[in-house]
Amino acid sequence: MSPPPPSSEFDRLRGIMAKLRDPETGCPWDVEQSFSSISPYTIEEAYEVADAIEREDYEDLRDELGDLLLQVVFHSQMASEAGLFTVDDVARAINDKMVRRHPHVFRNGDDRTAEEQTRAWEDIKASERSIKDEDSSALAGVAKALPALMRAEKLQKRAARTGFDWTNPEDILEKLAEETDEVQDAIENGNLAEIEDEIGDLLFVTANLARRFKLDPEIALRKANDKFERRFRAMEALAATENKEFSSLGLSEQDALWTRVKMKE
Numbered sequence: 001m002s003p004p005p006p007s008s009e010f011d012r013l014r015g016i017m018a019k020l021r022d023p024e025t026g027c028p029w030d031v032e033q034s035f036s037s038i039s040p041y042t043i044e045e046a047y048e049v050a051d052a053i054e055r056e057d058y059e060d061l062r063d064e065l066g067d068l069l070l071q072v073v074f075h076s077q078m079a080s081e082a083g084l085f086t087v088d089d090v091a092r093a094i095n096d097k098m099v100r101r102h103p104h105v106f107r108n109g110d111d112r113t114a115e116e117q118t119r120a121w122e123d124i125k126a127s128e129r130s131i132k133d134e135d136s137s138a139l140a141g142v143a144k145a146l147p148a149l150m151r152a153e154k155l156q157k158r159a160a161r162t163g164f165d166w167t168n169p170e171d172i173l174e175k176l177a178e179e180t181d182e183v184q185d186a187i188e189n190g191n192l193a194e195i196e197d198e199i200g201d202l203l204f205v206t207a208n209l210a211r212r213f214k215l216d217p218e219i220a221l222r223k224a225n226d227k228f229e230r231r232f233r234a235m236e237a238l239a240a241t242e243n244k245e246f247s248s249l250g251l252s253e254q255d256a257l258w259t260r261v262k263m264k265e
Contacts, residue, residue, distance in 0.1 A: 013070070014087060017077045035078060042071040043145075054222075138162050149217045152207040172209045179205050234261040 020030040045068040052061040076087035099106045135141075138161060142154045159165065166172050179202040186194040210217040235257040239246040246254070 013073055014077075017070070017073045021077050021081065030074075033074070033078070035075060038071065038074055038078075042068075042075070045071050147218055149203070149207050149221060152204050153211050153217055156208050156211055166208070166212070169209065169212050172205060172212060175205050176202070176209065231258065231261045231265075234264075 017030075019025070020027045023031055045064065049061065049064045049068055052058075052064045072090065073087055076085070076090050080086045138158050139155055142151060142158060144151070146154065156165070166175075179198065183195065183198040183202055186198045207217040210220055235254065236246045238257050238260065239249065246257075249257070
């Protein structure tokens with residue numbers, strides 16, 4: 001399959017962004033933005049892409065991918081103005097990286113399973129980091145801006161590649177019990193900093209348990225959030241059908257509604 005021709009619509013987008021950023025005739029809001037001020041929007045757009053995928057709303061996915069693409073062009077336009085790089089440099093860098101990280105496709109022509117390719121990908125990334133960075137740690141390059149559960153999983157995967165990992169789920173469950181006890185001790189001590197620290201440890205071990213079963217802890221928590229929201233809204237609806245204000249009910253009555261909702265699922 002031959003590569004698609006250059007997109008005139010993409011060129012149009014580049015022109016629109018350049019015009020918006022024009023200091024004399026552009027949009028004042030766009031002109032005053034910086035990398036740091038736009039960064040939260042970039043993260044938000046990536047999550048909206050993921051949300052559209054989860055909802056299987058592909059028309060919305062098209063629109064959200066456009067919003068995310070705009071973020072790439074926005075950052076690249078600001079970089080071009082500062083003499084740092086252009087959007088063509090961005091495209092060239094990812095093109096080169098994809099070819100470099102897929103030698104079995106573009107050079108060697110060997111057959112690999114998805115799991116073998118994942119291991120090879122990580123090896124190539126590690127080699128690239130050793131050339132580019134002074135940080136030689138196995139944990140180098142795990143971005144601090146990642147969602148905390150996602151970052152925990154990535155740190156644990158990196159550590160596991162060195163052999164630093166639990167060998168079976170039972171060990172992780174024992175650690176979970178230990179961390180739960182430590183949370184309880186911290187609560188009894190009444191030290192908020194200690195409670196925060198121990199809850200962090202508990203969440204970190206929970207992420208490790210999910211990883212052990214090749215589950216994404218971020219997705220697991222997202223599903224738990226959705227389940228809680230669905231059940232909570234159902235409780236509110238039940239209360240409304242009985243002409244009751246949910247917030248005015250006592251905890252025992254609310255718990256009873258929760259039980260009824262769970263039994264219906």
